[in-house]
Ligand SMILES: Nc1ncnc2c1ncn2[C@@H]1O[C@H](COP(=O)(O)OP(=O)(O)O)[C@@H](O)[C@H]1O
């Protein structure tokens with residue numbers, strides 16, 4: 067369920083990056099100075115463990131296809147929310163770099179989708195509420211399954227929102243949702259069973275490990291700020307939902323929802339120096355050209371926001387494109403040959 | 412088997428990242444920033460854009476060749492990973508059937524245009540991300556992150572993760588080989604065996620973390636770890652950064668492909 | 678100087694799960710001595726070394742290093758005096774590059790940067806690995822890892838060098854190089870190993886541990902040639918001596 071760069075718009079990708087970065091900084095602040103020093107190597111090694119563990123596959127019952135562990139909730143249970151979030155984020159960083167899973171811009175979205183929900187919702191709000199110190203096998207199993215399913219559903223929902231808001235896919239919002247959510251229900255069920263299985267098996271083999279982790283974890287758990295963060299995440303989900311509802315009424319995404327939310331009469335384009343300057347800057351830099359606020363001409367409902375292409379430029383585009391490709395290849399080969407000659411001398 | 416392959420690929424990319432070429436020597440900060448800017452420029456194109464994207468290939472090709480990276484190290488991965496983008500993209504031709512262009516009289520729908528646009532963006536962004544790590548050692552990237560004010564705890568975490576990936580992958584690989592040697596077909600790969608396998612791996616990992624902690628204490632660890640500063644931002648780095656971004660800007664604002672096409676047609 | 682540097686007085690150690698790792702061990706080690714600790718698997722060698730270096734603290738009895746008696750308060754100080762090379766090099770080398778790993782200790786000692794550089798350089802040159810300084814540990818051979826692990830400890834300038842199974846996982850050539858290297862150090866050395874040849878080559882004295890107790894203690898030449906004593910401890914005559922025997926009996 068990794069988000070990909072190619073499906074994101076700069077605005078959505080950038081927003082998700084900002085959000086994830088904020089939470090990373092927050093978690094690091096929360097931990098530094100307060101946590102047991104043991105956590106430093108432990109977090110790193112557990113990150114490597116998740117990474118290695120994800121390469122071990124198993125057969126999903128009844129399907130014959132193979133799956134692997136996600137590990138977000140397992141980390142949250144072992145390490146607590148803040149440390150788990152940092153570990154999940156770092157695993158995703160390494161995956162984005164070495165496996166290009168998703169890509170570098172999508173990394174922000176992936177950290178959010180796969181990290182926030184298990185660490186700050188699934189674990190503290192659900193797992194912790196259901197599992198007490200003396201809990202039996204059944205309680206732990208049920209708690210794992212429910213918390214994993216909810217985290218994954220939220221994650222999948224976020225993927226749908228982010229893709230939709232980016233306006234790259236033509237899939238209608240509802241179809242997209244129907245495609246994503248049930249699959250993640252099944253995935254969540256299996257991940258939940260596996261998570262519970264691991265916790266229980268480790269507890270039976272080495273109760274000291276589980277007890278130790280409980281002690282280490284408790285050195286820094288604090289209440290009030292956690293609540294703030296949870297409220298923040300909930301707010302994010304709700305606003306996200308609202309945005310998506312607006313976005314779903316029009317496939318072109320973000321600019322439309324903004325327009326709908328602010329409404330034209332209240333925020334007249336011309337009268338607002340901020341938007342005007344923003345548009346000017348954007349036109350100049352052209353990094354975000356598709357996200358300028360709609361100008362007068364585009365306001366008519368029937369005209370698409372994309373310029374109609376005339377055949378003349380299209381043909382030049384094709385011929386020129388082939389030429390550009392050829393030139394790039396020649397350029398690359400040139401450098402290769404240069405390198406080889408230099409190596410020889 | 413997937414495991415071996417991923418493992419060797421990881422090791423391969425990692426080995427490449429310790430080469431010594433012009434791009435390997437550049438300050439990792441510059442490489443990260445330029446790469447991110449590159450990605451932003453690429454995905455800022457509208458969803459039907461194709462020809463305007465092509466000149467951007469110059470950047471990954473430059474990293475590939477100047478960094479002396481074998482094409483196959485990158486090519487295979489780009490071909491096989493992230494089915495998600497393709498899976499989502501393939502719906503576009505089905506849903507968006509409005510004909511937008513008709514070059515040489517062949518009608519092409521908006522859906523196909525946007526599908527190919529996704530694929531090209533995908534190739535550009537993924538290959539560049541892989542090339543970034545192929546021409547920058549991971550500790551180099553961590554140094555850059557630390558100097559770009561990422562929280563130290565997070566950076567240290569990444570360094571430990573990197574250090575023990577290879578160790579634990581090795582342990583996991585041996586465990587999987589032992590399992591598969593005794594698993595016939597899918598028997599032995601069931602969830603129950605899997606849970607046991609991964610639990611043992613987890614226990615080994617936690618015990619290892621404890622031993623590492625002991626080793627750290629043995630050398631006076633007091634909660635502080637210094638991240639080494641090796642790179643210095645030099646003239647070459649700035650030239651590389653400025654010229655790359657300038658080039659991206661030109662490619663973004665002037666459709667080079669179209670210009671070439673016009674010249675040829677005339 | 679014949680003053681002792683390490684002393685154990687009837688030291689016991691019990692693990693939290695009740696396993697008794699040490700059951701009343703007493704001995705003294707003197708300045709500049711090199712002592713081999715031999716014994717079967719599970720005899721308690723590692724437990725003993727951890728109790729000598731402040732990683733574990735005896736549950737009963739006393740361990741002292743120089744003038745200092747080991748307890749919770751003094752363990753930091755003792756760790757500084759005792760350089761511990763762990764059995765598994767992957768646990769010992771935890772930093773991303775060889776240089777940073779060797780620098781880790783000196784940095785923690787609070788040394789200024791130029792001193793740190795000097796220490797790193799000297800330590801790596803001592804073990805012949807300065808050329809590896811920019812490599813990540815996972816790109817080293819087992820023998821190189823072992824040498825670097827020793828360098829990380831030497832950079833701390835310890836009074837005593839303690840090594841747990843230094844020859845495990847080494848091929849014969851790396852093992853020989855290690856032995857030569859160890860013989861160049863003039864430190865007090867305590868080496869646990871079931872590689873008796875290594876002990877014979879490096880240590881003049883050998884202590885045999887069995888079930889958490891000292892079973893024998895004396896000159897290596899004497900102890901390691903006592904076939905029946907070794908056999909009782911699940912050990913075999915050093916290979917070099919086996920040849921010797923063969924020759925004599927034929
Ligand atoms: N962490 C531990 N917890 C409980 N028992 C342990 C632990 N480590 C070692 N032991 C036990 O202590 C005894 C001595 O082990 P050890 O010192 O590792 O022996 P050696 O190094 O000679 O092989 C063994 O019986 C072993 O099982």
Ligand SMILES: [Mg+2]
Pocket residue numbers: 722723724841
């Ligand atoms: Mg041992």
